[in-house]
Amino acid sequence: MQFTTLALAALASAQAAFAASGSQEFSPLSIASGSGLQYASIVAKGDDLYFGAGSDALSANVTDCGFLQFKDGSYAYVESDGSFKKGSRQDAMPGFVIKDGSLEYNNQGFFGVKDGEQYRLSSESRSDDSIGVLIRALALDGGATPVPDYSPDGKDCWALGPPVYVSKRDVATVSSGNGAAQLGSQASLGVGAAAAVAAILL
Structure with a gap:
């Protein structure tokens, strides 16, 4: 039990340090005047990202690597479509910035692509009924004020090293790969944090 507590503490510390190197955390809110996507939030259905509303709305920050990181520790990536x-x-895929108070990906805005009765978050317009959307990066205080602009410079991008995965059982096979130990799970740590966890677990 003590080993588990120490490992989780090291994991939490590493994630906090990584997030601290990026933008201020924000609530994404869509602007699409005259459409059903006006003032919509971003929600997840499984691993898919949609426009929606309610308590399932996601908050995020842009990391120093240019990744879009959600509060639950997951990251945005783009499919071929x-x-x-x-x-x-x-x-995770880089390319995210906050510019003029809005989130951009590869210097462009976003689209809502119709999927049944809902709209998927997309980087491309895939059909005639797709809707172009501006996504404002609003402060978490519930007002209409955007967070400060943020353009990743990569300065602290790998401050914690490349990702390494820690098993939920706190034990796994340790192997070497690209300078990072891999401990086999879903939580990201850097080389320094991985060494600390490995020392605890082994």
């Missing part, structure tokens, strides 16, 4: 999904840091 342009649709956004969320996954591990291993899946």
Whole structure:
């Protein structure tokens, strides 16, 4: 039990340090005047990202690597059809910035692509009924004030090292790969934090 507590503490510390190197945390809110996507939030259905509302709305920050990181520790990535999904840091794709109070991906805005009665978050317009959307990056206080602009410079991008995965059982096979130990799970840590956890577990 003590080993588990120490391992989780090291994991939490590493994640907090990584997030601290990026933008201020924000609530994404869509602007699409005259459409059903006006003032919609971003929600997840499984790993798929949609426009929606309610208590399932996601908050996020842009990391120093240019990744979009959600509060639950997952990251945004883009499928070949342009649709956004969320996954591990291993899946994360760079290219996100906050400019003029709005979130951009590869210097562009976003689209809502119709999927049944809902709209997927996408980087591309896939049909005639797709809707162009501006996503404002609003402060978490519930007002209409955006967070400060943020353009990742990569300065602290790998401050914690490349990702490494820690098993939920706190034990796993340790192997070497690209300078990072891999301990086999879903939580991201850097080389320094991995060494600390490995010392605890082994």
